[in-house]
Each structure stands twice: as structure tokens, then as C-alpha cells.
Amino acid sequence: MTTQTATPVPATPAPVPLPVTAATCLEDRAHLERTATLALPAGTTRLLLGPLSPLAVDHTLRTALSDPTVRVLDARLARSWTPPRPGPPAPEASELRHRLHQLATAKRAFEAEQHRLTARLALLDQLTAELLREVGEGTGFDQPEPQRWQAELARVEADQDAATERLQQVRFELAEVGKREREASVALEQAEREPTELLAHLELTVQAEQPTNCELTVRHLTACALWRPAYRARFADGELRLEADAVVWQATGEDWSGVRLTFSTARSALATAPPLLREDRLQLRELSAEERRTVEVDLREEDIAVAEAALGALAPAELPGVDDGGEVQVLSAPAPANVPADGRAHRIPLGAFQVPAGAERIAVPELSPVVGELVSFRNPADHPLLAGPVELVRDSGYLGRGQLRFTAAGARAELSFPGSDDYRLHREVEEHRTSTGLAGLGQRSVITRTVRVHVSRLTPPEEAGEQSITLRERIPVSELAAVEVRLRESACDPRPDEVDAEGVVRWELALAPNSRRTVTFVYELTATAKVAGL
Structure with a gap:
């Protein structure tokens, strides 16, 4: 008789912690670095490290060992799925989780009762229709049973009233339970975090010539991590x-604790595929x-940085990209930081x-119609200032948000702070169209626009002294010889202090307390007879 001995199944090694020690945040992802100290015996060893974020990108996995005598034979990510625990929460779970489970159970009970009552009302309506049909048929065959019909109709009507009243009550209670369940869900989301159901581990096989202690470094990309610059002024x-x-x-599913953070504006995703070449035929x-x-012309609006800065343009509602001026910038946090997931x-x-x-x-x-305060300064840092939102603060406290544009090192930057409420602006525009010359003999169309801006300064009685403001208006700038734009300085009151190449007209106005001034400027657009579109 031969005895067979079962081959022992090798036990799964206990996971070795592999925490995140450094992270380089990109515009739409992050490059993580993990380190761990390994005590390796001589020979081949299979290790299990983690858990890691299940969002790690497999093909970016890179490993390195500090001991050159140790060789990595295989490294791969293995993911495991842990389904959520069925039934009620564990006894050691928080009171908030038990409360949410009770509300969910009560909601399901009310929904089931609502379905039953709705079905019962449908059956009672069908029974009422059958009784009425029987009443009609019995009356037609001269077999009336008024007492029985009246009793049955009364019973059905009573059942309908009771079911309808209970259905309304169930619907009200269902709405209340649903509201409390949503509130509990929001509170649970803010107070606690669900345990991760999908986990990843690093399966590592190494070969050492002799027992040694060495440091393992693992690098990989991960999704669901990003950064944006922000400022406080x-x-x-x-x-x-x-x-x-x-x-x-x-x-990413795992917290970053005591991590060295680096922030880069590199866009690695933009270089993953070459551009497609298509035929571009010119005819x-x-x-x-x-x-x-005929010469077709059109008025085109162009953003002017000075005007936007004066208004304090806010950041858009959606998350913008990182503006680095076309050159990759790398910034480092001065101290390790904690970033929860x-x-x-x-x-x-x-x-x-x-x-x-x-x-x-x-x-x-x-x-x-408001007057803002434009604060200008030079960037003293040895690196550019990236574009981003700015929280504006003065001695009185928080004032609002502005936007800082990309500013090179040593360049001039501008921030718009909310101005005083003492000023009121009112703008009026008048337009007149005329023509000069004879038809067919150099006839030209002339559009004359007169703009009046009323500036008022309203101050309390105890305030004294003049204040200066800079008023900026603009006139169109023509790109065609057939259209001319001319500022009639003789008709301007007062005359502008400056007119730049972008058509921005500037006045320096001094206003005394409780005073008012009116600024008037006139410009003409002259177009030949061939121009259409004005």
C-alpha cells in the first residue's frame, strides 16, 4: 500500500508597507515615488508590497534597488476586489452608518407599501367598474337589487377612501425619509470615508547573492490627482x-502623509501621439x-489686458489649465505635506x-459702471508667476477674487482690487451717419459717434481733498485702407491725455468731494463706397 503525501501550498507572503514618499503633481495626473527597506535572504524571494492605489498605471511601473548585487526578476501590479459587506453595518460601525441603514430600510418598506396601495386602488377601481356594469345589466333585464348594490358600492367606496388616505400618508412619510436619508448620506460623506473595495499590490520577485538590507524605490503614474496655482494678495x-x-x-484611494511635493506644468499627455496629416488644397x-x-468688413472684438485687469476678471467656473508661458516650470513645496484622498x-x-x-x-x-483700483508691481522672484486666481485682502479683510496673468521674472504684474463706492459712472453714446462726395465720384460714408461719460464722486461731509482717477475708453482700430478712424480731438472735452496704438483713450481726472465731471469724446469712421458691413 502506497501512501501519498500532499504537497504543501506556499503561503501568501504578508504585504510589506510601501507608502508614498514623494509626488510630482502634473496638470491632470501625478507621478508617485514610494520607498521601502527590504531584508532579503540569499536566493530568490517573492515579495508582496502595498496596498497601492488601484489607479496606478501599469506600464509606467519602475523599480530600483540600492544594492547592485540584488536583481529584480519580475515586478507587476495585482488587483483584488473586495465586495461590500451585505446586510446591516457591523456592530463596531459608527452611529451615523447605523442611522443611514435604518433610514434605507424604512424607505424600502414605505416604497413596498406604496406599490401595494397603488395596486389595491387599481383593483378597487376595477371592482367599481364591474359593479356599475352589473347595475346596468340588472336594470336592463329587470332584475334590480338596489340594497345589495348600494351596500357593495358603499363598501368599495369606503375601502377606496381608506386606501387613498393611507397612500397620501405613505407618500408624505416616504418623502420625509428620503430627505433624512439624503442628509445622512451627505453627513456620512463629509465625516467618514468608505473603505476601498478595489486594492492593488506590487508583486516583486528579486534575487540576492547574499543576505542584505536594501532600499526599494518604486515609481509610477496615477490618475485622479492634479494641481493648480493660487495666490493670496x-x-x-x-x-x-x-x-x-x-x-x-x-x-487616488490612499492618503499622502509626509510627502515631498513637486508641482510641474509639463503636459506628458500631449506628446503621446503625432498629429494627423491631412491634405490642404488651395483653389x-x-x-x-x-x-x-465691394469690400466686406466686420467689427471684431479683441480682449485688452488693461481693461480686463481694471475690471478684475474672475477665474472661470470650470477648472482652467495651467498657463506656464510655453516653458515647463517646476516648483517644490518647502516642507513635506499631508494630502488626504x-x-x-x-x-x-x-x-x-x-x-x-x-x-x-x-x-x-x-x-x-464701477471704479476699481489697479495695483501694479514687479515680480521679484527668480521664476515666473503662473496664471491663477488671487484672493484679495486688505486691512478691512477679504474683498473678493481677482486673476493674476502669467508674469515672467522681473516683469510687471497688475492686480485689480475693488475700489471705493464713492464713484458713479454713466455712459451715453450717440451715432450719426452721413455721406460726402457725389455718387460714383469718391462718395464716402461717415459714421460719427459721440460718447459722454458722467463721473460723480459722492463723499461724506467730513471728507476733503481731490482724488484722481484714470478713465479709459476705446475707439475702433482699422486694418483696411478703405476704412479710416479719426479721433476729433477738437470736439473732445477735455482733450485726452493719451491715445495708444490699440485705440485706448486715456484721461486723468481730478474730482473734488461731491463733484461731477463729464468727459466727451468724438470719433469718425470714414469708409469708401466699396465698403459694406458697417
Whole structure:
């Protein structure tokens, strides 16, 4: 008789912790670095490290060992799925989870009762229809049973009233339970986090010539992590203090604790595929007689940085990209930081500086009826300032949000702070169209526009002294010889202090307390007879 001995199944090694020690946040992902110290015996060893984020990108996995005598034979990510625990929460679960389970159970009970009552009412309606049909048939065959019919109809009507009343009560209670369940779900989401159901581990096979202790470094990309620059500006007494932060979001499934953070503007996803080449055919054709006689023109609006800065353009509602001026910038956090995997925004300080700054009251009545304060300064840092939202703060506290444009090192930057409520602006525009010359003999169309801006300063009685504001308006700029734009300075009151190449007209106005001034300027658009579209 032969005895067979069962071959022992090798036990799964216990996972070795592999925490995140450094992270490089990109525009739409993050490059993580993990380190662990391994005690390896001589020979081949299979290790299980983790858990890791299940969002790790497999083909970006890279491993390195500090001991050159140790060789990595295989490294791969293995994911395991842990389904949620059925039934009620465990006894050690929080009271909030038990409350949410009770509400969900009560909601299911009310929904089932609602379905039963709805079906019962449908059957009672069908029974009423059958009784009425029987009444009709019995009356037609001269077999009336008024007492029985009346009793049965009364019973059905009583059942309908009771079911309808109970259905309304169930619907009301169902709405209340649903409301409390939503509130409990929101509270649970803010207070606790569901355990991760999908986990990933690193399966590593190494070969060592002799027993050794070495450090393992693992690098890989992961999704659901990004960053954006943000600032906080405080202006007081001619000094501006600008604090630069990095706002980090991450929902990778694992918290980052004591991690060295680096922030890069590199866009690795843009170079993954070459552009597609398509044919671009150009065709020439003869212009028709009508096209040779007519020049089509159109008015095009262009954003002017000065006007936007004067208004304090806010950041858009959607999350914008990182504007680095076309050159990759890399910023490092001065100290390790903690970033929980809750998907919320976490501000990481990057640095701050304080510089002298000048303030100027700016009015752009074409775009806004308020007067803002434009604060300008030079970037003293040795690196550019990335574009991003700015929290505006003064001695009185938080004022609002502005936008900082990309600013190179040593370049001039502008921030718009909310101005005083003492000023009121009112803008009026008049337009007249005339023509000069004879038809067919150099006839020209002339559009004359007169713009009046009324500026009022309303102050309390105890305030004295004049204040200066800069008023900016604009006139069109022509790109065609057939259309001319001319500012009639003789008709302007007062005459403008400056007219730049972009058509921005500027006045420096001094207003005494409780005074009012009117600025008038006139410009003409002259077009030949061939121009159409004005």
C-alpha cells in the first residue's frame, strides 16, 4: 500500500508597507515615488508590497534597488476586489452608518407599501367598474337589487377612501425619509470615508547573492490627482504681500502623509501621439464683378489686458489649465505635506514675497459702471508667476477674487482690487451717419459717434481733498485702407491725455468731494463706397 503525501501550498507572503514618499503633481495626473527597506535572504524571494492605489498605471511601473548585487526578476501590479459587506453595518460601525441603514430600510418598506396601495386602488377601481356594469345589466333585464348594490358600492367606496388616505400618508412619510436619508448620506460623506473595495499590490520577485538590507524605490503614474496655482494678495500702505500656494486635489484611494511635493506644468499627455496629416488644397478663382466692387468688413472684438485687469476678471467656473508661458516650470513645496484622498482642495504653501506697489484708480465705463483700483508691481522672484486666481485682502479683510496673468521674472504684474463706492459712472453714446462726395465720384460714408461719460464722486461731509482717477475708453482700430478712424480731438472735452496704438483713450481726472465731471469724446469712421458691413 502506497501512501501519498500532499504537497504543501506556499503561503501568501504578508504585504510589506510601501507608502508614498514623494509626488510630482502634473496638470491632470501625478507621478508617485514610494520607498521601502527590504531584508532579503540569499536566493530568490517573492515579495508582496502595498496596498497601492488601484489607479496606478501599469506600464509606467519602475523599480530600483540600492544594492547592485540584488536583481529584480519580475515586478507587476495585482488587483483584488473586495465586495461590500451585505446586510446591516457591523456592530463596531459608527452611529451615523447605523442611522443611514435604518433610514434605507424604512424607505424600502414605505416604497413596498406604496406599490401595494397603488395596486389595491387599481383593483378597487376595477371592482367599481364591474359593479356599475352589473347595475346596468340588472336594470336592463329587470332584475334590480338596489340594497345589495348600494351596500357593495358603499363598501368599495369606503375601502377606496381608506386606501387613498393611507397612500397620501405613505407618500408624505416616504418623502420625509428620503430627505433624512439624503442628509445622512451627505453627513456620512463629509465625516467618514468608505473603505476601498478595489486594492492593488506590487508583486516583486528579486534575487540576492547574499543576505542584505536594501532600499526599494518604486515609481509610477496615477490618475485622479492634479494641481493648480493660487495666490493670496494683501495690499496696504504701498506694500503688496503675495503668497503663492498650490491647490492639490487627489482621489487616488490612499492618503499622502509626509510627502515631498513637486508641482510641474509639463503636459506628458500631449506628446503621446503625432498629429494627423491631412491634405490642404488651395483653389484660385476669379472674383466676380460684384466682389471686385465691394469690400466686406466686420467689427471684431479683441480682449485688452488693461481693461480686463481694471475690471478684475474672475477665474472661470470650470477648472482652467495651467498657463506656464510655453516653458515647463517646476516648483517644490518647502516642507513635506499631508494630502488626504478625499477629492477636496488642499492648499500647499510654496512661498511669499513683499514688494513696493503702486495703486491707480481705473474706470472703464464701457465694460463696468464701477471704479476699481489697479495695483501694479514687479515680480521679484527668480521664476515666473503662473496664471491663477488671487484672493484679495486688505486691512478691512477679504474683498473678493481677482486673476493674476502669467508674469515672467522681473516683469510687471497688475492686480485689480475693488475700489471705493464713492464713484458713479454713466455712459451715453450717440451715432450719426452721413455721406460726402457725389455718387460714383469718391462718395464716402461717415459714421460719427459721440460718447459722454458722467463721473460723480459722492463723499461724506467730513471728507476733503481731490482724488484722481484714470478713465479709459476705446475707439475702433482699422486694418483696411478703405476704412479710416479719426479721433476729433477738437470736439473732445477735455482733450485726452493719451491715445495708444490699440485705440485706448486715456484721461486723468481730478474730482473734488461731491463733484461731477463729464468727459466727451468724438470719433469718425470714414469708409469708401466699396465698403459694406458697417
